[in-house]
Amino acid sequence: MMLGEARPSSKRMKTVENNEGIVKQLFALIVDDDPIVRKIHSSILNSVGFIAQVASNGKKVVDLFRSGVTFDIVFIDMDMPIMNGIEATKELRAMGVTCKIVGVTSRDNEAKEAFLEAGLDFCHLKPLTVAKVTPFLEQL
């Protein structure tokens, strides 16, 4: 980020216009057992234009999707109690969930590989930043 760049506007549109001019609201889910990380990551996503919701472990995500809630993108931590990121991702893919799932982890390459193989679209090192998430906004 360049010095002196303007701060993201708090009035930033939380909608995206696609080619047909149809305006779409984008929903993101942050999954992490650390409340500090949940707060920061959801704030980052809100600031670039998503509406962010949070969940504290893998089982809650699976339950959410099972109950019919959908998201445009999920950012999921690897290490969580009850159901971790790898198990949750496998479960979501097995359920037929096709939305973008991005792994977020502080672990090394070997662990990242295993995480990606579970069905992720991408894997980022913690912590997330505005620069890391902006490309996803453009892809959706």
Add this chain to the structure above:
Amino acid sequence: MDTVTQLQRQLVDYTNSLFLEGFLNEQFNQLQQLQDESNPDFVVEVVSLFFQDSERLLNELAKILEQKNIDFKKVDAHVHQLKGSSSSIGAQRVQRVCIAFRNSCEEKNIEGCQKCLQHVKYEYTHVKNKLETLFKLEQQVLAAGGTIPMY
């Protein structure tokens, strides 16, 4: 120089010193950039959460390391959490000690772990004091009728 400008100058200099001395890194900038009119206390809220959580983790670690049979898995899990949260707010020095701490855990090195615990407590207390001073300086600028300079 009027009072507000003086206080702002003090704040900017103090903030810069925290980065130069390695207490904070760019991740803290990220937090500051997320603060705006719709989220005016974001940084203080996140940092307060960090203080609460860290103190809980440090107390837990002290208890576990006092046990006769140390559960290194538990120690590692707590340190992993502390490493994660310190890195997410940019508390660089704390994060670094956590990395060394995890190595001691892996080696099941009791003395190493105890030394690391002391070290991480020290770095945590240090950055806590620095951040509290930073917030006080911000309050002084606001109380004098000024605005927090954009970082």
